[in-house]
Amino acid sequence: MxxxxxxxxxxxxxxxxxxxxxxxxxxxxxxxxxxxxxxxxxxxxxxxxxxxxxxxxxxxxxxxxxxxxxxxxxxxxxxxxxxxxxxxxxxxxxxxxxxxxxxxxxxxxxxxxxxxxxxxxxxxxxxxxxxxxxxxxxxxxxxxxxxxxxxxxxxxxxxxxxxxxxxxxxxxxxxxxxxxxxxxxxxxxEPDRYYEVAKKIAKNRAEREAYIEEAIKRLNTKLTEVDIEADIYGRPKHLYSIYQKMIKGGKEFNEIYDLTALRVIVSSVKECYQVLGIIHELWSPMPGRIKDYVAMPKSNMYQSLHTTVIGSKGEPLEIQIRTWEMHRTAEYGIAAHWRYKEGNRKDEDFERKISWLRQLLEWQKDLSDAKEFMENLKIDLFED
Ligand code: GDP
CATH class of the missing domain: 1.10.3210.10 (Hypothetical protein af1432)
Structure with missing residues (x-):
């Protein structure tokens, strides 16, 4: 079976x-x-x-x-x-x-x-x-x-x-x-914390979903007016990332508002920036929360525009904007390049994208001491 x-x-x-x-x-x-x-x-x-x-x-x-x-x-x-x-x-x-x-x-x-x-x-x-x-x-x-x-x-x-x-x-x-x-x-x-966060998320789910639905509707109407076709949906955040946010920010659960993030997927880079502008016309952006990972991709090739705006209830709403291609990379990363393709599996694009890995290897070959290697690796692997 x-x-x-x-x-x-x-x-x-x-x-x-x-x-x-x-x-x-x-x-x-x-x-x-x-x-x-x-x-x-x-x-x-x-x-x-x-x-x-x-x-x-x-x-x-x-x-x-x-x-x-x-x-x-x-x-x-x-x-x-x-x-x-x-x-x-x-x-x-x-x-x-x-x-x-x-x-x-x-x-x-x-x-x-x-x-x-x-x-x-x-x-x-x-x-x-x-x-x-x-x-x-x-x-x-x-x-x-x-x-x-x-x-x-x-x-x-x-x-x-x-x-x-x-x-x-x-x-x-x-x-x-x-x-x-x-x-x-x-x-x-941390089973206690895990179930606590899970329970709290479940508690206000319906209310949160209604709020997101309303935001999606408003944005959809605007995008239709300017003829941009987009896929918009609410994305529940993951438990561990919520917990991390609580720890790092020294916050209690009820101080974390953006439990759901909004994602907008469009067809071109140009549309990503257009959508960002439209979103900022609809809602006020929060200072310091706009990130352009489209022009400046992360080292794992992640690309998206990030912004956090103040929604209709005065609560922060985290929004990600990306193209379909960027979405594929965001979900599958390097695996996207090993997806089933006829013939040219080892394409140039793939080689380019793992070049950072090879560089890392070259560099660590010289390190014989495991501890020293670990110290160096920590810098590269665990920090963004
Ligand atoms: P920033 O503060 O806007 O730079 O972003 P955060 O690091 O707080 O991440 C916000 C959200 O963006 C995360 O919850 C993820 O959904 C998404 N994100 C950030 N970095 C990555 C990444 O490397 N890969 C993927 N797939 N998503 C990411």
Missing amino acids: SLDKLLATIKSYTEEANIDLVKEAYYLAKESHEGQYRVSGEPFVSHPVQVAQIMAELELDIISISAALLHDVVEDTEVTTEELREKFGPEIELLVNGVTKLSKIDFKSREEHQAESLRKMFLAMAKDIRVILIKLADRLHNMRTLQYLPREKQIRKATETLEIYAPLAHRLGISTLKWELEDLSFRYL
């Missing part, structure tokens, strides 16, 4: 893909993991299938998805890398090997552990970024099933996720993975 779902997801974005390869990968995974179980009691193969499902939801290529299905066979079963190469070719062999190597890191102190695993990840990434995408998807599924593990292990995994995997997803611009990894870590690390 889960195989059917996976195949249906793949077919939803590509019709001509080699589905047989995915099926073959699935059957080998199922057969070789036979008799193994997850802590949840499910047959082990459910894990690689779910990891492959996450990859397919990022609309990745067939090779990545097949490798995700096979990502644990070399480590946990009798299947050898030679066998993988023979049956599935060198690309899948390289990806599975990369993931296997990453999971074999022997950690010492926590700091070393962090530095080492990041270093290894960057090295793996230089070979093929898809190794990291599989690793991130693997971690996401493990986080989604964390309830089956003992408390101590939950804390260790959630901490590691918050310190390593979520920042990595952020750096690669894959916000869909980043938000979920953060919220899941938050839930296990």
Whole structure:
């Protein structure tokens, strides 16, 4: 059943893909993991299938998805890398090997552990970024099933996720993975705060939604007048980012107003700026809150115009304006460049966009001391 779902997801974005390869990968995974179980009691193969499902939801290529299905066979079963190469070719062999190597890191102190695993990840990434995408998807599924593990292990995994995997997803611009990894870590690390924030958000939801609906209507009317076609919608903010805002600003929950942000998607850069002007005519902008990440993209390639305005009830309303292309990059980041395409997967654009990664690698190669590396990496990886 889960195989059917996976195949249906793949077919939803590509019709001509080699589905047989995915099926073959699935059957080998199922057969070789036979008799193994997850802590949840499910047959082990459910894990690689779910990891492959996450990859397919990022609309990745067939090779990545097949490798995700096979990502644990070399480590946990009798299947050898030679066998993988023979049956599935060198690309899948390289990806599975990369993931296997990453999971074999022997950690010492926590700091070393962090530095080492990041270093290894960057090295793996230089070979093929898809190794990291599989690793991130693997971690996401493990986080989604964390309830089956003992408390101590939950804390260790959630901490590691918050310190390593979520920042990595952020750096690669894959916000869909980043938000979920953060919220899941938050839930296990600070359950009381997590449920408190979740409950409070639920409380005024209807009222907030009505307020956003009204703003959308007003903006839509204006945009229709000037013939700009736009997709406008309210976007609930993520729990961890709300919590961060509370901590950083030393605020209580009821002091955080912008729990919902408005997003406007248009067809061209020119329209982004036109929409910004129209919004500022409708509502007063808050000083210091206008950010032009269109002209000045973030290092993870994120682009959008940001503004916060004073809405009709005197409450701040956060608005993001972007084109469809920018939206794709904002949601999928680097993964957008590995999406299923016929032929030219390694396009120039992609190479240009990971050049910062290669630079980072070049620079860290000279650093032998893990701690020093960590100190340097912190600057680059954890700060915007
Ligand atoms: P700023 O203060 O306007 O620069 O932006 P913040 O850092 O407060 O982010 C505001 C919102 O913009 C976030 O909640 C995200 O929705 C979005 N955002 C900011 N940076 C990124 C990014 O790198 N990737 C994605 N996908 N969204 C981002």
